[in-house]
Amino acid sequence: MNKVLIADHHPITRKGISSILLAEGNFEVIGSVQDGNDLLETLNSKEVDLLILEIDIPNLNSITALKAIKREFPNIKILVLSCHPEEMYALSSIKYGAAGYVSKTASIQxxxxxxxxxxxxxxxINESLSKQLVSEGNAGQGLAYKYKKLSSRxxxxxxxxxxxxxxxxxxxELNINEKTVSTYKMRLLKKLEAQNVAELIKHARLLQSSHV
Structure with missing residues (x-):
């Protein structure tokens, strides 16, 4: 059962998301909080798999707080569910550590x-923003361009x-030794300009979701 924490300052949103997840059957809402202080206290005291977060809650330093949360709790997946338009905050949220961003105006589905x-x-993130993130910058600098320069191995x-x-x-699986795998990882970090393996994996999943 996936353990979910909901952080939002609107009671109706917390109740609504809880009801949606309860109906799904494979999620357990282990708590809901309304400000940043309660959020950190709960993250420190309970096991959480998924955090559904409104970045505009009181006592939370907006988007920049995402980076701190991911640093302290790297195994928690974060979905930002916000009143702010995706065009304004989605790409920044992903770059700071969120795994997803969806507007509160979106459909339940x-x-x-x-x-x-x-x-x-x-x-x-929505399709147009996903393409923008993958190919940000000019065609010679975008992630998709770098990906196409990789070898098949x-x-x-x-x-x-x-x-x-x-x-x-x-x-x-590839019938090679572990040292060779490490060499490939170092090449991938350099070619895709990733800071670490976690960022490398995020790049890969973005590319896969965009069918590059």
């Missing part, structure tokens, strides 16, 4: 799609990493 995709380990390693495989498992 779209909110559910976002929750399920993020919980599966994917990235969720590098792409295989990247796809296995994005599926949660460890070095030993990748080595076994």
């Amino acid at each position: 779209r909110v559910l799609d976002a929750i399920n995709q993020v919980q599966r380990g994917g990235i969720y 590098e792409i295989e390693v990247l796809n296995l990493l994005s599926n949660g495989k460890r070095n030993k498992e990748i080595a076994h």
